[in-house]
Amino acid sequence: MNADERRFEVLRAIVADYVSNQEPVGSKALVERHNLGVSSATVRNDMAVLEEDGYITQPHTSAGRVPTDKGYRLFVDRISEVKPLSPAERRAIHSFLEGAVDLDDVLRRSVRLLAQLTRQVAVIQYPTLTRSTVRHLEVVQLTPARLMLVLITDAGRVDQRMVDLGDVIDEEGTAQIRALLNTAMCGRRLADASARVAELPTQVPAELRNAVLRVSTVLVETLVEHPEERLLLGGTANLTRNVADFPGSLRQVLEALEEQVVVLRLLAAVSDPGTVTVRIGNENEAEDLRSTSVVSIGYGGKGTLLGGMGVVGPTRMDYPGAMAAVHAVANYVGDILTGR
The missing domain is CATH 3.30.390.10 (Enolase-like, N-terminal domain)
Structure with a gap:
């Protein structure tokens, strides 16, 4: 393993620990918890390089490090493919959505499901006319x-x-x-x-x-296109569970999510069904959402994009899990609505 790959493994371990524990991560904890195969001195050196390159940073009150937007971006870009959900999770999604009686019900159930699976705020756009x-x-x-x-x-x-x-x-x-x-x-x-x-x-x-x-x-x-593009939001309360992730900005985030136009713009980036897009922190156009990450995807059938859906949460997010859930739910919704 060359030095770059080893440093990426260190970054991946920092992301995993910080996402699950919400605590800045120190070199000692990394060596204890992850089988990195190198000494703690090497891990400290790697962390110093990662910090210098802007992938991790030190919150002033702590000896540990946390990932930056740039660090999360590298981590997400290296997730080569979306991990599939387990057969049990897929069956649960299928049976929950199969019970829907009409379009409104399909979308309401999808938003509820996405919010539960990811523990983030879920958003779905009605099919655009x-x-x-x-x-x-x-x-x-x-x-x-x-x-x-x-x-x-x-x-x-x-x-x-x-x-x-x-x-x-x-x-x-x-x-x-x-x-x-x-x-x-x-x-x-x-x-x-x-x-x-x-x-x-x-x-x-x-x-x-x-x-x-x-x-x-x-x-x-x-x-003629309805000007009031409709959106459904679910799981807004999930954000309030992670107040520490939004120092001083939770209210702005909640207010921004109430603005349909802002959320529609988030989903406007989706291009084709099946491709997950991740926007991290400062990559979000809307200033009030710069402390969040948005994982979104288009849903529809082959060659037909009906609308977008996704989740919004803190940058300290389980990206592989969120990407898998968004991908799976979009697939099922596309199948149901296009009658496949």
């Missing part, structure tokens, strides 16, 4: 002059809208409108479906034009 396609549009005649539209997307999202036609229409007219709309929309991305629906009133028989105009106006409003 822009990336969805229309699976089906049901048109139900409630009265001769009133229709209910039920739009179902491939992400399992269901939107219901009422349309007052201002005029009466028979069942045959309703069936024609249903067929026209489904031909124009099914299987298309929402933006494309919206453009086609907007053109429909000019392409239908005169007697249906008024009804189609009213229906298409309501649908276009529904299909």
Whole structure:
């Protein structure tokens, strides 16, 4: 083992001890607790080099050392692949999420599960409409002059809208409108479906034009991206268990997490399902979250990104465990929502 590899082993041991004990780590404890195969004098020298290079630092009140953001970053970058969860953990996730009845329930359960598995704050973004396609549009005649539209997307999202036609229409007219709309929309991305629906009133028989105009106006409003992107947060109380990790900044962290925009920006970095992204301390754009680390991932199916999810916690985090949990839950949610 060359000197660089040996120093990395020392750093890894410091990270492991500090994450589990919350106490700065001294060379004597490292030699006692870890089979590093070298003398305590060598470990002291290695720690001095790691400190000089900015990977560990000494809190002023203690003889031990703690990892810096740079130290955690090196540690995370050297985790070559996400360790799989145990079969028992995977079965537990599967059975918990399988019981979900609809999209809202899937996401609520996922957030609760992630918070429990990682003991951090979990966050999940509702599937964004822009990336969805229309699976089906049901048109139900409630009265001769009133229709209910039920739009179902491939992400399992269901939107219901009422349309007052201002005029009466028979069942045959309703069936024609249903067929026209489904031909124009099914299987298309929402933006494309919206453009086609907007053109429909000019392409239908005169007697249906008024009804189609009213229906298409309501649908276009529904299909255009909802500005209030929705998020679910779970396990916020987990942060308060680790007050010592946020000297003087816990309140700012909690307030930042309440700002949907801030959290959405955290998740905006996710690109494709399956790749875990870790942002440590100062790598976070939002100033109030510089004392935290964010482990995030996209969820969806092959080639379809539906949204992002992840956990937020102190930089003193079990990174391998958090990465494994986020990866596993995202996989299951993607499978459930894309019907695999």
